[in-house]
Amino acid sequence: MLSRFLPRKMSTCPIPTPLTHQPPVIIVGTGLAGLSAATQLTKQNVPVLLLDRAEKPGGNSMKASSGINGAGTRFQTIPDTVAEFYEDTVRSAGKPYSAARTVDKERREKLISTVAKKSKGAVDWLSGEMGVDLSKVAQLGGHTKPRTHRGAKGKPPGAAIVGTLLDGLKENPFAEMRMKSRVTKILKESEEVVGVEYVDVEENVQSIRGPVIFASGGFAGDVHGMVQKYRPDLAGIPSTNEAREGSQPLLSDIGARLIDMEHIQIHPTGFLDFKDPSATVKFLAAEALRGEGGILLLGDGTRFVNELQTREHVTDAVWKSAAKLDSEGQLRQWDITLLLDEGAAAALDTHMQFYLWKGLIQKTTLGEVGQTALETIQEYADIVAGKKADPYGRPAFGNWTLSEPQADSVVYVGKVTPVLHFTMGGVLFNEEAQVLDEHGQPIQGLWAAGEVTGGLHGQNRLGGSSLLECAVFGRIAGDQAASFWKNHYLPAGEQ
Ligand code: FAD
Numbered sequence: 001m002l003s004r005f006l007p008r009k010m011s012t013c014p015i016p017t018p019l020t021h022q023p024p025v026i027i028v029g030t031g032l033a034g035l036s037a038a039t040q041l042t043k044q045n046v047p048v049l050l051l052d053r054a055e056k057p058g059g060n061s062m063k064a065s066s067g068i069n070g071a072g073t074r075f076q077t078i079p080d081t082v083a084e085f086y087e088d089t090v091r092s093a094g095k096p097y098s099a100a101r102t103v104d105k106e107r108r109e110k111l112i113s114t115v116a117k118k119s120k121g122a123v124d125w126l127s128g129e130m131g132v133d134l135s136k137v138a139q140l141g142g143h144t145k146p147r148t149h150r151g152a153k154g155k156p157p158g159a160a161i162v163g164t165l166l167d168g169l170k171e172n173p174f175a176e177m178r179m180k181s182r183v184t185k186i187l188k189e190s191e192e193v194v195g196v197e198y199v200d201v202e203e204n205v206q207s208i209r210g211p212v213i214f215a216s217g218g219f220a221g222d223v224h225g226m227v228q229k230y231r232p233d234l235a236g237i238p239s240t241n242e243a244r245e246g247s248q249p250l251l252s253d254i255g256a257r258l259i260d261m262e263h264i265q266i267h268p269t270g271f272l273d274f275k276d277p278s279a280t281v282k283f284l285a286a287e288a289l290r291g292e293g294g295i296l297l298l299g300d301g302t303r304f305v306n307e308l309q310t311r312e313h314v315t316d317a318v319w320k321s322a323a324k325l326d327s328e329g330q331l332r333q334w335d336i337t338l339l340l341d342e343g344a345a346a347a348l349d350t351h352m353q354f355y356l357w358k359g360l361i362q363k364t365t366l367g368e369v370g371q372t373a374l375e376t377i378q379e380y381a382d383i384v385a386g387k388k389a390d391p392y393g394r395p396a397f398g399n400w401t402l403s404e405p406q407a408d409s410v411v412y413v414g415k416v417t418p419v420l421h422f423t424m425g426g427v428l429f430n431e432e433a434q435v436l437d438e439h440g441q442p443i444q445g446l447w448a449a450g451e452v453t454g455g456l457h458g459q460n461r462l463g464g465s466s467l468l469e470c471a472v473f474g475r476i477a478g479d480q481a482a483s484f485w486k487n488h489y490l491p492a493g494e495q
């Protein structure tokens with residue numbers, strides 16, 4: 001009976017020793033969603049095989065710069081609740097949520113409620129059991145409370161979290177990772193997913209059997225393919241994602257439904273690197289730079305927006321107010337300055353060292369930025385001090401400390417422009433991370449987690465909620481697949 005599940009070709013890399021005779025749970029993608037699932041599975045002694053088309057593991061998760069959300073954690077000094085996080089997420093999700101019909105709305109509610117409720121547990125898991133420093137908390141756009149966690153120093157949050165999970169799996173006898181292994185097909189028999197086909201490092205087509213967790217990320221780098229298909233109007237906007245094709249079509253090929261595909265997040269602040277202004281892939285200016293006190297100025301030195309509004313809102317304001325730059329070729333870029341005082345910069349010391357070293361941010365004086373900017377900052381200092389109301393309604397000022405701005409006051413400035421950043425759409429799934437078909441029914445033997453999924457964020461994802469969904473749904477997918485594997489793949493005597 002078991003032979004039905006045995007991989008057809010196991011010659012290149014056997015599954016590690018403890019369970020050589022049993023097929024693994026197959027995880028497609030080694031970003032945070034895939035690694036969270038793998039960690040959960042191996043804890044239960046279930047063998048996993050992680051496949052990734054990239055040379056190195058970590059996906060976009062590795063690049064995450066602002067942090068992971070959690071409501072009610074021990075690191076938050078300003079009280080916060082699951083209900084407030086839930087409400088902020090619903091507000092940010094907008095029309096796809098508010099206009100949804102009964103079944104669709106219920107599903108979206110359950111997804112939002114699952115991440116809000118499990119957010120504290122995710123931060124506890126990473127910072128407690130896994131030992132990642134997440135002690136620093138910032139308020140990002142669209143949040144009513146500071147709830148985005150990162151480390152106090154050292155690596156940025158994505159690299160810190162992913163590096164820790166990878167270290168944990170490296171020596172684990174139940175985990176195997178095959179890089180440069182591109183999954184090209186999901187295998188389905190009698191309505192059940194039974195494995196995948198992939199092209200290995202030597203360009204050979206391999207097939208392997210086992211239940212499957214899809215954690216293959218989003219498609220914001222697939223600018224000439226899926227972005228062009230779903231949002232041709234976004235052509236020419238640079239991206240924070242490497243140019244790689246999206247993998248969602250592999251799921252729709254076997255009957256999974258895709259939703260919200262037209263909702264693509266434009267992050268308002270990708271760095272314009274003067275050494276390479278026509279780069280189509282940009283470094284991100286982390287939202288935490290604004291959260292910790294940074295502000296945005298137009299080319300003439302005036303403010304134009306509440307910098308702590310949602311990304312959707314800030315990007316719209318850029319498009320309405322900022323001058324378009326003359327860019328090479330098809331590239332569409334706008335003239336915005338990100339400015340931090342010394343207080344805001346000190347709160348993000350490690351990030352700032354990197355940006356300064358890269359030449360993406362310069363240390364200068366207000367006088368050098370310009371007379372209008374100096375006047376804007378003098379007025380802003382009065383707003384921070386509570387002497388004036390902010391015409392844009394910024395709710396918090398982070399670590400801004402400059403109270404008497406002068407021409408020789410030190411500031412840090414960089415040029416930024418909107419960038420394609422995240423895809424809210426993806427494969428339809430439920431709160432148990434099961435992938436659903438066109439009728440909303442679970443496809444047996446298949447789960448999904450992370451950016452490959454759709455429906456949770458509606459038309460705008462809140463900063464910090466992607467790492468969160470990866471940890472929450474990655475772990476749920478791991479638990480679900482573990483139970484399925486024990487029932488379907490483990491011989492009766494070993495259960
Ligand atoms: P990924 O981490 O992207 O991993 C997917 C993996 O799947 C990749 O390694 C890819 O190679 C592999 N893959 C894809 N298709 C295939 C295939 N067919 N076969 C084999 N392998 C495949 N979110 C936050 O919450 N907080 C932040 O601070 C934050 N900062 C960010 C900063 C940047 C610069 C970027 C780009 C994103 C940031 N995000 C942040 C978003 C967040 O990092 C991602 O949305 C999230 O990490 C996605 O995780 P994932 O596991 O779903 O996918």
Ligand code: SIN
Nearest residue numbers: 065066286287463464
């Ligand atoms: C950022 O650091 O601005 C990205 C945060 C996110 O995408 O959640």
